[in-house]
Structure formats: structure tokens, C-alpha cells
Amino acid sequence: GAVVSQHPSRVICKSGTSVKIECRSLDFQATTMFWYRQFPKQSLMLMATSNEGSKATYEQGVEKDKFLINHASLTLSTLTVTSAHPEDSSFYICSAREASAADTQYFGPGTRLTVL
Amino acid sequence: DAKTTQPTSMDCAEGRAANLPCNHSTISGNEYVYWYRQIHSQGPQYIIHGLKNNETNEMASLIITEDRKSSTLILPHATLRDTAVYYCIVIPNTGNQFYFGTGTSLTVIP
Numbered sequence: 546g547a548v549v550s551q552h553p554s555r556v557i558c559k560s561g562t563s564v565k566i567e568c569r570s571l572d573f574q575a576t577t578m579f580w581y582r583q584f585p586k587q588s589l590m591l592m593a594t595s596n597e598g599s600k601a602t603y604e605q606g607v608e609k610d611k612f613l614i615n616h617a618s619l620t621l622s623t624l625t626v627t628s629a630h631p632e633d634s635s636f637y638i639c640s641a642r643e644a645s646a647a648d649t650q651y652f653g654p655g656t657r658l659t660v661l
Numbered sequence: 662d663a664k665t666t667q668p669t670s671m672d673c674a675e676g677r678a679a680n681l682p683c684n685h686s687t688i689s690g691n692e693y694v695y696w697y698r699q700i701h702s703q704g705p706q707y708i709i710h711g712l713k714n715n716e717t718n719e720m721a722s723l724i725i726t727e728d729r730k731s732s733t734l735i736l737p738h739a740t741l742r743d744t745a746v747y748y749c750i751v752i753p754n755t756g757n758q759f760y761f762g763t764g765t766s767l768t769v770i771p
Contacts (some may be wrong), residue, residue, distance in 0.1 A: 547707075549704075579759070588762060589699075590761075591758055591759065594758055636702070640704075640705075640759075648757070650707070650759060651707060652704035652705045653704050655702070655703065655704045
């Protein structure tokens with residue numbers, strides 16, 4: 546149980562285009578989902594917290610207009626990187642917290658974004 | 662921000678126990694200790710968590726000191742597949758966010 550998927554696993558795009566990443570909780574309902582970014586040889590950095598049916602809460606320094614988050618259902622959250630640039634190239638990871646399981650977060654496998 | 666301190670790296674011989682320490686000297690009474698690990702280019706994997714008592718599951722054991730200022734994750738019989746970065750995270754029991762520190766890079770040596 547407690548499986549989280551992400552799609553796509555890898556994406557390469559041209560500078561200036563937008564990219565959408567999906568995060569799904571496959572066997573549980575997630576009232577809260579989180580988005581992280583990880584640069585090479587660095588730790589995970591929390592970008593935003595997404596609660597189902599409400600606006601996401603962004604961490605300081607993360608541009609909400611550039612990283613659009615939608616959490617329309619209890620099993621799906623999406624992150625859209627708008628007008629992507631090479632500096633947005635990174636490993637994006639989502640996690641989901643089960644509604645009934647306190648604070649344990651279950652992580653997706655990550656999405657490798659490369660912006661040319 | 663993360664409130665934990667972990668060694669940057671450790672080695673462990675295959676088949677031996679791996680003991681990974683974590684210092685969380687400013688932990689509050691309602692804060693849990695969580696352990697995750699991240700194998701290269703994958704998402705973090707949940708290992709174990711605890712509040713006061715020692716915990717054990719099929720993956721590992723968690724030993725928390727009586728004053729709760731530090732803990733140790735024990736992998737009883739390390740295998741090559743246990744090579745990963747191990748993160749110790751402290752959070753209150755109110756559903757707050759995880760802030761990852763730098764973790765410990767464990768290398769299991771044949």
C-alpha cells in the first residue's frame with residue numbers, strides 16, 4: 546500500500562514552454578500533497594504544500610506564478626512549470642500524506658526535467 | 662528548517678549492522694523523529710518513525726535516547742541495496758511540512 550506515482554518520469558523541453566507533472570496517490574486518499582525540487586548532489590527542497598480543494602502554500606522564494614499547483618481531487622495533484630528555462634532543470638518529487646495516517650509522507654519516484 | 666544533525670557519510674561492511682546517528686537536541690515533546698532514505702535518482706522511501714519508545718519494523722530499528730535529544734537508525738544486516746542517503750527529520754504531530762537536511766550517505770561495502 547501507500548504508493549505514489551508521478552508522470553512523466555523524464556521530460557525534455559525547449560526554453561519558454563510549459564511542462565505539467567502529475568502526482569497520484571494510487572491506493573489511498575491524500576488530503577495533502579507536497580512538491581519538492583532537488584538539484585544534483587543537494588538535498589530535497591520543499592517548494593509548496595497542496596491541500597485538496599484549496600490554494601497551495603508556497604515556500605519562501607518559490608514563485609507561485611511560475612510553479613502552478615492544482616490539487617483538484619484526493620488522489621491527484623499537478624505541478625506546471627510555466628515558461629521553463631534551463632535553470633528550472635531539476636528533479637521534481639511529490640509526496641502525499643494519507644488522510645488517516647498522521648504525518649507519514651509517501652514519495653513519488655520523481656520527474657527529471659531538462660530544459661534546453 | 663531542518664533541526665537535525667547527521668554525519669555526512671558512513672561506510673558499513675555488507676552483512677554487518679549499520680548504525681546511523683542523528684542529533685536533534687532541540688526536539689520538543691510533541692515532535693516525532695522520522696527516517697527516510699533516498700537511493701540515487703529515486704524518490705525518498707519511508708523507513709520508520711517514533712516519538713519516545715524504540716520502534717522496530719521489517720526494515721530497521723529506531724532507538725531514541727531517553728532525553729530524546731538523539732536517535733539511531735539500525736539496519737541489522739546491511740546489504741548492497743541499502744546504499745543510499747538516509748535522512749532524519751523531526752516534525753510536530755500537527756501535520757507540518759518536512760524540511761530535509763543533508764542526510765548521511767551510507768555506502769555498504771562488499
